[in-house]
Amino acid sequence: MPALLPTELHEYSLRDVVLGLALMWHPAEHGERVAIPGLGDAIPIRSARAAVVIALKALGMSEGSRIGVPLFCCPVVFKAIRAAGCTPRFIDIDPDTYCLSPEDLLLKRPSIDALIAVHMFGNVCDMPKILEIVKGLPVIEDCAQSLGSKVGDLPSGSFGDIAFFSFRSGKYLAVGEGGALFSPQKALQDRLADLVRTLPVPGRGEEFKHVLRTYVRSKLRSRPWWGWMGSRIWAIYNKRTEFLDKSPLILSRIFASDLAAVSRRMPRLGSMIAARRANAEYLDKSLVQNTGTTGLREQENFSNRFMYPLQFRSTVHRDQVARSLRSRGVGTSTPYEDVISGTTEHYGYQGDCPTAERLLKRTLVIPSYQTLTKRDIEHISCSVNLSMQELAYGGSGREARKGAS
Numbered sequence: 001m002p003a004l005l006p007t008e009l010h011e012y013s014l015r016d017v018v019l020g021l022a023l024m025w026h027p028a029e030h031g032e033r034v035a036i037p038g039l040g041d042a043i044p045i046r047s048a049r050a051a052v053v054i055a056l057k058a059l060g061m062s063e064g065s066r067i068g069v070p071l072f073c074c075p076v077v078f079k080a081i082r083a084a085g086c087t088p089r090f091i092d093i094d095p096d097t098y099c100l101s102p103e104d105l106l107l108k109r110p111s112i113d114a115l116i117a118v119h120m121f122g123n124v125c126d127m128p129k130i131l132e133i134v135k136g137l138p139v140i141e142d143c144a145q146s147l148g149s150k151v152g153d154l155p156s157g158s159f160g161d162i163a164f165f166s167f168r169s170g171k172y173l174a175v176g177e178g179g180a181l182f183s184p185q186k187a188l189q190d191r192l193a194d195l196v197r198t199l200p201v202p203g204r205g206e207e208f209k210h211v212l213r214t215y216v217r218s219k220l221r222s223r224p225w226w227g228w229m230g231s232r233i234w235a236i237y238n239k240r241t242e243f244l245d246k247s248p249l250i251l252s253r254i255f256a257s258d259l260a261a262v263s264r265r266m267p268r269l270g271s272m273i274a275a276r277r278a279n280a281e282y283l284d285k286s287l288v289q290n291t292g293t294t295g296l297r298e299q300e301n302f303s304n305r306f307m308y309p310l311q312f313r314s315t316v317h318r319d320q321v322a323r324s325l326r327s328r329g330v331g332t333s334t335p336y337e338d339v340i341s342g343t344t345e346h347y348g349y350q351g352d353c354p355t356a357e358r359l360l361k362r363t364l365v366i367p368s369y370q371t372l373t374k375r376d377i378e379h380i381s382c383s384v385n386l387s388m389q390e391l392a393y394g395g396s397g398r399e400a401r402k403g404a405s
């Protein structure tokens with residue numbers, strides 16, 4: 001299936017390779033700062049997962065501290081909490097935003113020592129309410145998916161004690177790896193910078209391998225390679241790799257090539273967000289919403305619409321639509337699917353996040369990124385509507401098409 005549309009955007013061109021490798025012979029000053037729009041200077045680091053470890057250290061969280069974190073989250077965050085010597089305490093989510101549920105947070109407030117508020121899919125958590133509930137506890141904002149999202153004029157990352165960002169491929173800037181740490185408190189920002197300075201700088205050989213690996217991976221995750229072989233390779237990797245062995249966590253400074261790519265791409269962030277939002281708004285209008293999906297309600301907040309999730313009534317329905325979309329050349333993903341079993345087995349999750357569990361089993365993400373053409377996005381929309389009709393008509397494509405006409 002050469003035309004299969006990948007769900008995520010992995011843009012890394014030969015030009016990025018040349019510019020990245022050129023830095024090895026003409027090294028730039030190893031960057032101390034990266035400018036985050038609306039926030040100001042942040043401290044670059046190898047990845048967002050490394051940022052979690054440094055943030056918890058900077059806040060002085062002691063061994064065994066309990067860190068509140070939504071169950072609907074990238075599991076590498078749980079790994080980073082553990083790497084900092086702490087324990088994740090799972091909080092449920094709001095089904096409309098996929099962000100922390102203030103009600104569940106209120107219940108679990110006595111059993112946490114700090115909180116990581118994850119702005120999932122670009123939606124900003126209800127920060128005023130959350131800050132009120134956890135008054136007195138350190139709050140870290142996970143802005144890995146919310147670069148450019150705001151509440152009024154306030155950017156995500158400006159509410160908590162510390163915020164971190166991810167520039168990894170698949171995220172908005174898609175530079176390979178790369179993350180950043182920010183604190184609005186000067187003393188804390190200085191402490192973060194001091195801690196990051198103690199981390200090793202990746203060597204030349206590592207940098208060389210990283211640039212080439214990023215290029216190959218990005219090709220495999222883009223058209224046409226995703227359909228030819230990339231999606232199969234990823235499926236095999238995901239099936240064969242143990243929960244804890246996925247997504248390795250390496251504590252180091254940022255790769256110089258990643259930092260340079262962040263600086264090159266950041267000025268285009270506004271236009272990238274505008275284009276992705278336009279795609280999401282087209283899908284909002286054109287998808288038939290009454291055949292099993294509720295879609296994601298746009299918040300009053302300005303969301304960067306990082307991902308476009310659909311919700312289904314059951315896992316069976318979700319998987320049926322995923323298969324049908326694949327047969328029409330539309331790739332999909334089921335984010336964090338193994339989190340329930342993985343956290344139960346390895347992090348002592350006790351089944352107290354029913355909404356997150358439901359959505360982990362019933363959410364399907366469809367492509368909506370900014371480089372899709374008008375034709376692509378129309379094709380995605382038609383394919384979803386047809387697949388939904390097939391679902392309603394019990395899987396008969398002919399009847400579905402009859403119903404559509």
Ligand SMILES: Cc1ncc(COP(=O)(O)O)c(C=O)c1O
Pocket residue numbers: 047048049050073074076077118120142144145165166167168177178179
């Ligand atoms: C919500 C969230 N937090 C943290 C991370 C970790 O980011 P990174 O891959 O840069 O370590 C990711 C993505 O991987 C994420 O989606």
